[in-house]
Amino acid sequence: MRNFLPKPKLPSFKLPSFKLPSFRIADFFKALKDLTLLPFRSKVMRKLVSITLWAPRKIGMLLRQVCYGIVATPGAIARSPLQLYHKSKIWRDWILAKVDYLEAESAKWKRTFQIAKSPYSILLKMGFSPQYAIGLIAVGSTAATGAVAAEAMKPPSFAAGDPGVYNAPLDSPIFSDKEFNTLRLDLGTTPIGVVEISDITVGTAYTNSALPSGETKPVIIGGLPTVADPAFTETYLEVGHMTVDRWRCDTLTLTNIEAHNLIVRDNASDGQSISAVAGTPRDRAISGGNRADDMLTSGGYYDQVKITAATTAVNGKIDRLILSNIYTKGGACVLDRIKAGTLEIILNEVGLGNGFATKEFTIATSVIYKTFVNEDNVETTIASAATSPGP
Secondary structure, three states: OHHHOOOOOOOOOOOOOOOOOOOOHHHHHHHHHHHOOOOOOOHHHHHHHHHHHHHHHHHHHHHHHHHHHHHHHHHHHHHHHHHHHHHHHHHHHHHHHHHHHHHHHHHHHHHHHHHHHHHHHHHHHOOOOHHHHHHHHHHHOOOOHHHHHHHHHOOOOOOOOOOEEEEOOOOOOOEOOOOOOEEEEEOOOOOEEEEEEEEEEEEOOEOOOOOOOOOOOOEEEEOOOHHHOOOOOOOOEEEEEEEEEOOEEOEEEEEEEEEEEEEEEOOEEOOEEEOOEEOOOOOOOOOOOOOEOOEEEEEEEEOEEEEEOOOOOOOEEEEEEEEEEEEEEOOEEEEEEEEEEEEEEEOOEEOOOOOOOOOOEEEOOOEEEEEEEEEOOEEOOOOOOOOEOOO
């Protein structure tokens, strides 16, 4: 029955919708700002608008700065190492410019003094006496006399590298002559802390040079045997630590040596024979309480170099002996009659260029050690040292 009843249909209607006017906050503030441009604007109106806009402006500026910082941070981090490098380069170039300037000025002053004293040296080489040379220069230039006289009157010394016979620990020679070109150090009863001789040219290794009359060895280091003089009791050179490095020799010979630690490393020679024998030499250092001052010299040209214990039955004593960068020619470099705590023979070049059958580098069976380091010593073709320009 219900299926036959008609369904009621209500009338449909649509409610009216109201749309609010849309506006942006920026437009609102722009309108406020425009109010100040009206003809009837007043100080009160402008002040009111300024107060109203102050907070939004500050907030906007703050937000803008924060956003800029966020965006700029990765780029700043990426650029910071490069900027630091450029700033450090500026300081580096400034410092190097000052160093170059000082070096240039120093070289100029050094050359000036060399020129000032050169007439005196030239006159001496021509055969004039020191007094006569000073007199000749004084006639030509009164101003230069003081500098030349200072050079002439300066006494020879070991520290200055002047040739002569020195009784250690005296810095002044007991014998010196313009014709005597040997650097000789005689050791006595006084022990020495450090003796260092470096960067020298010896023997016939420079032009117009020759070994002393009757000598065949440009370098002799060690004690003296009895056979040299029957009235002489043999002596040894006692050393706490001895270093022989960067020598250039025709031949290098080690004999009659006792070393607690023997180190032979990185030597190159045109034939070698290393025959040291194991034993029980004691370790040693040189004390002696009130030791003499160190004796150091560097640079020079000599016909021979000697370090010996020249007093009968008295061994010479040096706690640290350094013989470095010695360029020789004309004979054997000899180390003989030495008692050492540590003996280092390193980075030397030895040879005459006559093949490996002849042993230019020799460590004899009379060399006795407690511990022995024998590393990287090679045989290779090495000719005799070339002659270098002289002084």
